[in-house]
Amino acid sequence: MKYNGKKYIKKELLPxxxxxxxxxxxxxxxxxxxxxxxxxxxxDIVAVTGIGCWGKADDYLxxxxxxxxxxxxxxxxTGVKLxxxxxxxxxxxxxGDGATIGGNHLIHAARRNIDxxxxxxxxxxxxxxxxxxSGTTPYSSITSTSRTxxxxxxxxxxxxxxxxxxxxxxxxxxxxxxxxxxxxxxxIKKKYGFRFIEIISICPTHYGKYNKMNNAVGMIKDIxxxxxxxxxxxxLSPKELENKIIVGEYNDQNxxxxxxxxxxxxxx
Amino acid sequence: MMFASKEGRYFLQGNxxxxxxxxxxxxxxxxxxxxxPSSEIAEHASVSLPDVGGTYIQMEDEIGSIAAVxxxxxxxVKAYTATSGPGISLMGENIGLACMVEAPCVIITVQRAxxxxxxxxxxxxxxxxxxxxxxxxxxxxxxxSPASVQECFDLTIQAFNFSERFRCPVFLVLDGIIGxxxxxxxxxxxxxxxxxxxxxxxxxxxxxxxxKTDEDLVPPFAPFGSSFxxxxxxxxxxxxxxxxxxxxxxxxxxxxxxxxxxxxxxxxSLFKKFNTSDADILMISYGCSVxxxxxxxxxxxxxxxxxxxxxxxxxxxxxxxxxxxFISKVRLVLIPELSLGQLKSEIIKYxxxxxxxxxxxLGGISIQPEDILxxxxxxxxx
Ligand SMILES: Cc1ncc(C[n+]2csc(CCOP(=O)(O)OP(=O)(O)O)c2C)c(N)n1
Ligand code: SF4
Numbered sequence: 014m015k016y017n018g019k020k021y022i023k024k025e026l027l028p029x030x031x032x033x034x035x036x037x038x039x040x041x042x043x044x045x046x047x048x049x050x051x052x053x054x055x056x057d058i059v060a061v062t063g064i065g066c067w068g069k070a071d072d073y074l075x076x077x078x079x080x081x082x083x084x085x086x087x088x089x090x091t092g093v094k095l096x097x098x099x100x101x102x103x104x105x106x107x108x109g110d111g112a113t114i115g116g117n118h119l120i121h122a123a124r125r126n127i128d129x130x131x132x133x134x135x136x137x138x139x140x141x142x143x144x145x146x147s148g149t150t151p152y153s154s155i156t157s158t159s160r161t162x163x164x165x166x167x168x169x170x171x172x173x174x175x176x177x178x179x180x181x182x183x184x185x186x187x188x189x190x191x192x193x194x195x196x197x198x199x200x201i202k203k204k205y206g207f208r209f210i211e212i213i214s215i216c217p218t219h220y221g222k223y224n225k226m227n228n229a230v231g232m233i234k235d236i237x238x239x240x241x242x243x244x245x246x247x248x249l250s251p252k253e254l255e256n257k258i259i260v261g262e263y264n265d266q267n268x269x270x271x272x273x274x275x276x277x278x279x280x281x
Numbered sequence: 282m283m284f285a286s287k288e289g290r291y292f293l294q295g296n297x298x299x300x301x302x303x304x305x306x307x308x309x310x311x312x313x314x315x316x317x318p319s320s321e322i323a324e325h326a327s328v329s330l331p332d333v334g335g336t337y338i339q340m341e342d343e344i345g346s347i348a349a350v351x352x353x354x355x356x357x358v359k360a361y362t363a364t365s366g367p368g369i370s371l372m373g374e375n376i377g378l379a380c381m382v383e384a385p386c387v388i389i390t391v392q393r394a395x396x397x398x399x400x401x402x403x404x405x406x407x408x409x410x411x412x413x414x415x416x417x418x419x420x421x422x423x424x425x426s427p428a429s430v431q432e433c434f435d436l437t438i439q440a441f442n443f444s445e446r447f448r449c450p451v452f453l454v455l456d457g458i459i460g461x462x463x464x465x466x467x468x469x470x471x472x473x474x475x476x477x478x479x480x481x482x483x484x485x486x487x488x489x490x491x492x493k494t495d496e497d498l499v500p501p502f503a504p505f506g507s508s509f510x511x512x513x514x515x516x517x518x519x520x521x522x523x524x525x526x527x528x529x530x531x532x533x534x535x536x537x538x539x540x541x542x543x544x545x546x547x548x549x550s551l552f553k554k555f556n557t558s559d560a561d562i563l564m565i566s567y568g569c570s571v572x573x574x575x576x577x578x579x580x581x582x583x584x585x586x587x588x589x590x591x592x593x594x595x596x597x598x599x600x601x602x603x604x605x606x607f608i609s610k611v612r613l614v615l616i617p618e619l620s621l622g623q624l625k626s627e628i629i630k631y632x633x634x635x636x637x638x639x640x641x642x643l644g645g646i647s648i649q650p651e652d653i654l655x656x657x658x659x660x661x662x663x
Contacts, residue, residue: 026523059505061352064516071512072524077505079355079513080524081348082378088312088345092352095336096310096360097506118348121341279331 016194018045021055023073030069034221034229036187036214037067040134043193044103045074050194051201058101061090063115065107066141066216067134084114087122090129098128098272101201108135112170113148119170123177123207128270130200130208135170136216144219155223171211171263180206180268185260186213188237192260205270213258288470295433296363296460299389299453300325301468302437303361307476308387309335310360312349314342314368317401318457319391322363343368347375347388354384355513357479357504359441363389366408367398369415377416379450380538382513383492383500385479387440389453391460392568392619394645403645404457404569409623412452413597421539423549424452424597428571430464436551436594442477443549447542448499454596456619458569458647482509491522492534498541542598550603551594556582560589562657563611565604565628567593570617570648577617577653586661593624605631613660615640617648636660 022045031037048058058076062068064083071078077100081089090104104111111119111133122129138156139145146156149167156163171184181203183196193212200208215221215232226232236258243261246254293301300322303311311326327337336353340346346362353360364372369390379386392408394400412424423443427433437453444451482489482503489509494500500520503509512522517534519525542549556578557563564574571592581588591607593600608614614632616625617640625639640656642648 023523055510056506056508069524075510077511078522079352079382079505080518081351081382081513081515082374085344085348085375085378088340088348089352091338091340091345092310092312092349092354092360093356093505094352095338095349096353096358097356097504100356100506117341118345121345275336 016046016049018042018049021045021048021075023075026073029073031066032218034215034217035066036136036216037070037134039187039190040067040132040193040212040214041070041073043190044132044197047194047197047201050198053101053201057099058103059093061086061093061102061104063106063110064141065110065139067105067107068110070105084110085118086110087115087118087129087131091122091127094127094129095272102129104129104131106131106133107140108133108137108149108170109139109147112168116148119174120177123174123179123209125271126178126180126206126268128205128207128272130197131210132197133170133209133211134214135211136214136220137167138216138220140216140219144216144223154220157219157223171209174209175264179209179264180266181208182263183209183261184211184213184263186236186240186258187215188233188240189260196262203267205273206268288468291466291468292463293430293466294321294460295427295430295455295462296321296391297325298430298433298466299363299437299455300329302434303387303441304329304333305471305474306359306438306441307478308359308361308441309333310350310353310358311335311362312338312340312346312353312360313362313364314340314346316365316368318393318404318460319363319365319389322389343371344375347372347379350386351375351379351382351384354386355382355505355511357502359385359445361387361389363391365391365393366395366411369408369411373415376450377418377420378515380416380420381515383448384450384513385444385448386450387437387444387453388450389455392454392456394643400645402457404619404647405645406456406568406570406619407623408454409596409620410626412454419535419539421542422452422597423447423449423542423595424454425551425594426454426567426596427459427594428568428592429459430462431466432594433459434466434468438474438476439551442475445477445479446499447545448479448502449542452597454568456569457645482507486510490520492518492520494537498537498544546598546600549595549598550600552600552603553592553594554607555590555592557589557591557607560587561611562586562588562613562615563591563607564588564615564617564653565591565593565624566617567596567624570619573648573650573653574617576650577657580650580654581657586657588657599627601631604628608632608635611635614638615653615656617653619648
């Protein structure tokens with residue numbers, strides 16, 4: 014069955030404010046299709062965002078929404094979910110929002126296994142503020158604040174979230190919209206625990222331009238060439254995996270969520 | 282829950298009285314990060330909330346705590362947090378978020394000596410200006426401050442009521458003395474306590490506009506999860522909750538957020554007066570500095586010096602009219618406070634030619650009645 018996610022999209026506000034070629038539109042479309050696939054009612058969804066280009070995703074949703082401060086979508090979502098466990102709570106975060114300024118919230122939410130879904134658009138830089146480096150910008154990359162090449166290494170966010178304790182962690186790229194939909198859909202079905210979906214995206218306007226990757230088409234092609242499935246990756250050496258984007262399910266366990274555990278403990 | 286289900290007289294710590302009143306107000310969510318001298322409020326919440334179907338969570342820091350409180354509030358649940366000056370510093374940005382999304386919540390600060398970590402276990406009154414101006418941008422804040430354990434209970438109820446009525450964050454301002462002190466508290470019957478709940482959205486859900494206000498400038502509330510689709514937006518937004526960068530809209534929005542409180546200032550301005558009718562010298566104080574002021578007043582009165590005390594229970598919005606009307610009747614104003622004159626800096630804006638003298642102390646030690654009397658005698662002798 015084909016889904017279009019239309020009922021979740023505020024069509025009066027289209028077109029998106031995102032630049033032509035930006036990866037956010039692909040993630041947005043896949044996410045709303047996953048909502049539809051699971052028959053979620055608009056009133057049962059709360060989309061929580063921070064600040065950033067991807068953080069404007071809630072502007073185009075017809076669901077309940079909370080548009081807050083930079084880096085704080087995950088703790089806001091935590092409060093929403095704990096106060097009303099019946100809701101499907103999504104935190105939509107960028108790599109800056111979710112893994113840099115909000116990095117501490119991310120690892121603690123994963124450790125607690127708080128029952129929310131985090132959809133991270135990782136475009137390897139701060140798109141909204143002009144393409145400065147973030148906590149995921151790779152070594153040697155050029156950004157507006159690392160013009161001679163980035164000094165630091167970037168986080169592998171999915172591995173970080175997995176080791177922090179999240180029950181469901183999946184990573185894919187905007188080159189594979191079906192996989193984005195599949196992972197988000199699976200996360201919705203799981204209902205409990207911290208579910209994290211990282212999507213490697215592109216920011217042609219800044220990151221692409223600084224790193225001379227020409228246009229969006231070229232950037233997606235590059236992503237495709239570097240993508241490798243996690244199952245395959247297990248057989249390769251670190252040397253062979255250099256520069257590769259490892260996609261797939263990093264963790265898929267049915268660990269009790271925070272709310273279940275809390276209820277058990279307080280009812281002792 | 283510890284006591285609040287039952288009326289009666291209890292010997293309670295100030296922090297615990299706050300916790301009991303929070304539960305009685307209907308609060309069902311607490312998120313916080315422990316800090317002296319406020320931690321008993323978190324501990325109390327962790328024990329008490331589960332008994333009434335509520336939730337306690339200890340967050341990774343105060344930024345996350347206030348964020349979670351705001352998120353919880355938008356589901357329609359009364360939510361609160363407790364901290365001290367260092368935590369208020371971290372909460373700064375999201376206090377503005379609570380103002381902007383119009384999330385009712387209560388933020389308790391139990392003040393300790395700063396700056397920085399300062400004297401972690403010692404009381405102070407140095408958060409007075411921070412709670413008013415700590416977050417950026419033009420806004421208005423309500424702040425209440427108790428001077429006894431009974432007032433800890435009563436003003437906590439009041440803080441939740443104001444936050445619900447005006448859909449805004451409300452500060453409850455204690456200090457290391459009031460929070461840690463034990464006194465007898467009279468807890469009234471549940472039905473004798475007025476509990477205010479936020480206005481609910483009505484009408485057709487499809488037509489609902491989350492920031493469309495009534496006459497009182499406060500928008501009716503729809504919780505996340507209801508068929509009235511709600512949008513909370515910390516960025517400039519129109520009445521539909523969707524973003525707006527329009528200049529006029531921003532001006533109207535900011536004015537409304539201020540005026541919905543300013544307009545009802547008279548009702549919000551709580552105070553107590555002692556021997557003010559015949560006084561020609563007035564002491565103005567709040568929190569832990571009220572008692573030394575009262576003791577000094579008693580001593581001075583025994584000596585025939587006509588001193589009165591004005592105790593501010595509402596710190597913000599600053600009760601300008603009340604201050605003006607009391608000050609205009611006296612020849613001297615003394616302001617004992619455990620900071621270098623934060624309250625005084627506000628009062629001198631309205632005192633005209635009447636001399637205003639601060640009695641200030643650092644070191645985390647309470648002001649003594651003698652500290653006040655020494656200044657009083659010196660001023661009278663002038
Ligand atoms: C406290 C605070 N610091 C800085 C900013 C400025 N700022 C806004 S968005 C952003 C980075 C956004 O990057 P990311 O989260 O990766 O999202 P993207 O724009 O790339 O989608 C920054 C630094 C802010 N809004 N608030
Ligand atoms: S700046 Fe980058 S991330 Fe932001 S909309 Fe444009 S392409 Fe997308």
